[in-house]
Each structure stands twice: as C-alpha cells, then as structure tokens.
Amino acid sequence: xxxxxxxxxxxxxxxxxxxxxxxxxxxxxxxxxxxxxxxxxxxxxxxxxxxxxxxxxxxxxxxxxxxxxxxxxxxxxxxxxxxxxxxxxxxxxxxxxxxxxxxxxxxxxxxxxxxxxxxxxxxxxxxxxxxxxxxxxxxxxxxxxxxxxxxxxxxxxxxxxxxxxxxxxxxxxxxxxxxxxxxxxxxxxxxxxxxxxxxxxxx
Amino acid sequence: xxxxxxxxxxxxxxxxxxxxxxxxxxxxxxxxxxxxxxxxxxxxxxxxxxxxxxxxxxxxxxxxxxxxxxxxxxxxxxxxxxxxxxxxxxxxxxxxxxxxxxxxxxxxxxxxxxxxxxxxxxxxxxxxxxxxxxxxxxxxxxxxxxxxxxxxxxxxxxxxxxxxxxxxxxxxxxxxxxxxxxxxxxxxxxxxxxxxxxxxxxxxxxxxxxxxxxxxxxxxxxxxxxxxxxxxxxxxxxxxxxxxxxxxxxxxxxxxxxxxxxxxxxxxxxxx
Numbered sequence: 001x002x003x004x005x006x007x008x009x010x011x012x013x014x015x016x017x018x019x020x021x022x023x024x025x026x027x028x029x030x031x032x033x034x035x036x037x038x039x040x041x042x043x044x045x046x047x048x049x050x051x052x053x054x055x056x057x058x059x060x061x062x063x064x065x066x067x068x069x070x071x072x073x074x075x076x077x078x079x080x081x082x083x084x085x086x087x088x089x090x091x092x093x094x095x096x097x098x099x100x101x102x103x104x105x106x107x108x109x110x111x112x113x114x115x116x117x118x119x120x121x122x123x124x125x126x127x128x129x130x131x132x133x134x135x136x137x138x139x140x141x142x143x144x145x146x147x148x149x150x151x152x153x154x155x156x157x158x159x160x161x162x163x164x165x166x167x168x169x170x171x172x173x174x175x176x177x178x179x180x181x182x183x184x185x186x187x188x189x190x191x192x193x194x195x196x197x198x199x200x201x202x203x
Numbered sequence: 204x205x206x207x208x209x210x211x212x213x214x215x216x217x218x219x220x221x222x223x224x225x226x227x228x229x230x231x232x233x234x235x236x237x238x239x240x241x242x243x244x245x246x247x248x249x250x251x252x253x254x255x256x257x258x259x260x261x262x263x264x265x266x267x268x269x270x271x272x273x274x275x276x277x278x279x280x281x282x283x284x285x286x287x288x289x290x291x292x293x294x295x296x297x298x299x300x301x302x303x304x305x306x307x308x309x310x311x312x313x314x315x316x317x318x319x320x321x322x323x324x325x326x327x328x329x330x331x332x333x334x335x336x337x338x339x340x341x342x343x344x345x346x347x348x349x350x351x352x353x354x355x356x357x358x359x360x361x362x363x364x365x366x367x368x369x370x371x372x373x374x375x376x377x378x379x380x381x382x383x384x385x386x387x388x389x390x391x392x393x394x395x396x397x398x399x400x401x402x403x404x405x406x407x408x409x410x411x412x413x414x415x416x417x418x419x420x421x422x423x424x425x426x427x428x429x430x431x432x433x434x435x436x437x438x439x440x441x442x443x444x445x446x447x448x449x450x451x452x453x454x455x456x457x458x459x460x461x462x463x464x465x466x467x468x469x470x471x472x473x474x475x
Binding site: 022023024025027029030033034036037038039040041042045046048049050051055058059060062063106107108109121122123131132133134135136172174175179181 | 362363365366367369370371373374375376377378379380381382384385386388391392393394395396397399437438439441442443444445446449450451452454458461
C-alpha cells in the first residue's frame with residue numbers, strides 16, 4: 001500500500017528534477033532507515049537521534065511549519081527556558097569569548113569530558129578582529145550596543161541561546177540550554193560577550 | 204616536475220581558504236587553476252588507489268578463489284564502464300537497492316567468499332590500514348569519467364530510497380538539532396571560512412561536489428569515498444557513528460546523486 005502511494009507520486013514527478021518534487025517518504029519508513037543506520041550505537045547515542053516533537057515538525061516541513069505548528073512549537077519551547085535563579089543573565093565576556101571560539105565536544109570522536117563549546121563563530125560574525133567567521137547566522141557585530149545594553153534585551157538573548165525555538169520556531173540554531181550542551185554559566189558568559197560595553201563585539 | 208606540481212598544489216589549497224577574503228574573481232581564478240591541475244593523473248595520488256583497485260578487481264581471492272570480474276554492478280557481469288554513474292540502483296538478485304560499496308561487499312561475499320567483516324573493518328584507510336573498498340571504488344568510479352549521473356528510478360525500491368534520502372537530508376536530530384540541510388540548503392553560505400555547497404536543489408553546486416567524489420584528501424593522505432564523507436558529516440552533526448554500508452547512507456547518496464544529475468564526473472579529484 002505504501003509503495004503504491006510512492007509510485008503514484010513518482011508518476012507525477014516524471015522527468016522534472018526539483019528537490020521539492022521528490023515524493024514525501026512515509027515517516028515510519030524513514031525511522032526504519034534511521035534505526036538500521038545506527039543499529040550498533042549505544043542506547044545513549046540512539047536516544048540522541050530520536051526526534052522530539054519540535055524536531056519532528058521542523059524536519060518534516062523542511063523548517064517551514066504551518067501557523068498552527070509554529071504556535072505550538074513557540075508555546076512548548078518557551079515553557080522550557082530556565083532563567084538563572086537570581087535573575088542575573090550576565091557572566092564574564094572573556095570566558096564568553098572562549099565559548100564563542102571553541103567548537104569541540106559532542107562528537108563521536110571526542111574523548112569523554114571534552115570541553116563543549118558554543119562555536120558561535122562557526123555561523124556568526126561577532127568581532128572586527130576575528131575574520132574567520134561563518135555566515136549561516138546573522139552578523140552579531142555591535143549586538144549589545146545596537147540594543148542600548150538594555151537588561152530586557154540581554155534577558156531575551158539568554159532565552160535565544162538557551163532555546164532559539166522559543167523565539168523563532170524551526171530556527172537553525174541549536175538549543176544550547178535546553179539540550180544542556182552548554183551550562184547556564186556558559187550561556188551567561190556568551191550573553192556578557194554580546195552585552196558588555198567592554199566586549200570586542202561592541203567595539 | 205612532480206615536486207613542482209605538489210608545490211603549486213599546496214599554494215592552490217592555501218588559496219582555497221584565503222580566497223573568500225581575497226574577493227571572488229581572484230579566488231575563482233585560483234580555483235580554476237586548481238581544477239586544471241587536478242585533471243593531471245600524474246599529479247594526483249588518488250590514482251594510486253585506482254591502480255590498486257584495478258588489480259583487486261581481477262585478483263582471485265576468498266574461499267572460492269574467484270575474482271570480482273563476474274560481479275554485476277548494474278551494467279552486466281564484469282562491466283564497470285558507466286556503472287558508478289547509475290548507482291545506487293536496484294539489484295534483483297539481492298532484492299535491494301545498493302550503492303557501490305554495498306554492492307562490492309555483496310559480490311565479495313557471494314562470488315568470492317571473502318570475509319567481509321574484515322573488509323569492513325578496514326573500510327577507512329589510514330596509517331597501517333589498507334582499504335580494499337576505497338581502492339575498488341576509486342577504480343570503478345573512474346570508469347564513469349566524462350559521464351553524467353543518472354539515478355535509476357524505475358523500481359519502487361529505488362523511488363523509496365530517494366524519498367527517504369530527502370527526508371534524511373532534512374531530518375534534524377542530536378544534541379545540536381542538526382540536519383544536512385542546516386549547512387547545505389542555501390547558496391553562498393560558509394562555516395568559518397569553509398564554503399558550503401547547496402544540496403537542497405539540483406544544480407551546479409551539487410554537481411561540482413558529487414562529480415568530484417571519490418577524492419584524494421591531502422589532509423588525510425587517503426582516497427576517500429562518499430561513505431567516509433557522510434560518516435564525517437554525521438560526526439560534525441553530533442550524531443552517532445553511522446553504520447558503514449547501511450541503507451541510510453545509501454538513501455542519502457541516492458538523493459545527492461539525483462541533485463547532481465547533468466554534470467560530468469571526473470574522479471578521483473583532489474581536495475584539501
């Protein structure tokens with residue numbers, strides 16, 4: 001039955017070659033491939049490639065959720081942002097620079113206990129000095145200064161780093177706080193990098 | 204002469220990274236020079252793997268003391284011409300869609316009686332490790348030079364492979380919520396200074412990439428195939444180690460091949 005649906009899709013697909021014309025695979029079939037691809041992984045690693053609801057929607061819609069899905073993701077992900085207990089979202093910008101520069105950790109080739117970095121420069125421009133930056137994300141040059149160093153803006157930046165889907169559903173950015181890839185301290189340090197007047201981001 | 208080529212090569216590779224800062228026209232000129240250079244088999248160590256693969260193809264091995272010369276890669280037993288350009292494909296004898304690596308393992312097992320567990324253990328060459336598969340893929344892929352990819356889609360299982368490949372391309376998972384599409388769904392993007400080809404649609408960028416794999420990786424001193432490239436992608440995506448020759452990798456390969464149709468295969472290439 002499943003095959004019949006796929007075949008019917010391909011008849012319409014014909015010779016035209018656009019990625020969006022490729023008939024959608026049945027999600028249950030996709031998950032079978034996923035299981036076989038990682039059949040020998042440890043239970044801990046296997047758990048990491050199971051989809052939560054937000055990942056599932058963003059994957060299946062190629063990051064273009066419907067309005068209803070958008071709203072549902074926003075509500076769900078907003079609810080799991082945990083702010084620092086004392087309300088202070090600003091750490092040390094110098095330590096934040098380490099978080100932004102280092103991209104180690106979390107790879108199957110990493111030794112246990114490897115430092116986990118935010119690797120912000122992989123995708124964002126942050127300072128004038130660092131020319132080795134990526135362009136997958138927007139430039140963050142002058143981020144705090146542009147926002148007049150407003151405490152409310154710093155708090156919003158904490159939430160964005162903690163869980164970008166809480167601000168923009170199906171954002172490409174990792175949920176650094178939600179997945180505990182970065183510690184609360186590291187996120188505070190990254191916020192300080194963005195919002196300290198002394199930070200090279202704002203020079 | 205060879206030493207001179209290597210020196211030019213090193214310069215070109217250096218320019219590859221610096222090119223972005225230099226401005227498009229200058230870096231493009233350098234890339235063009237680099238491409239011309241890699242077309243010279245005498246200057247590309249990847250051809251050592253082609254030669255080794257050719258020898259392995261005709262060598263009698265395994266419990267059946269047979270060569271791979273009766274292995275059917277889709278173009279008839281023993282015919283390697285153009286086979287790579289039309290894989291992954293459905294094989295009736297196995298009732299499965301297979302990429303080249305999967306098919307070679309199947310032939311080694313069925314025709315030669317070779318211990319494929321040992322072959323898979325040596326799948327990625329390195330210091331003290333000789334990979335049969337990297338050599339065989341280099342040899343066979345090279346026999347599609349000058350041709351375009353044409354993904355067979357007549358069989359329902361081939362169609363399923365492609366659809367699943369597209370879904371896996373978009374599938375966000377792991378601690379970083381990364382999918383292939385996170386880095387490869389827009390033109391002109393880069394990670395740090397590394398340019399990222401766009402595979403979200405058919406076209407030049409997909410062709411330039413797929414038409415140049417397998418490739419000799421200078422930084423690894425090894426001939427690498429797509430199995431290794433995707434293994435490395437999943438590492439960077441903070442996913443678990445993907446099983447070598449698993450159907451997920453084949454599905455992704457089907458998708459990438461489909462996006463790369465219409466170009467001209469020229470392998471092995473040489474990359475940083």
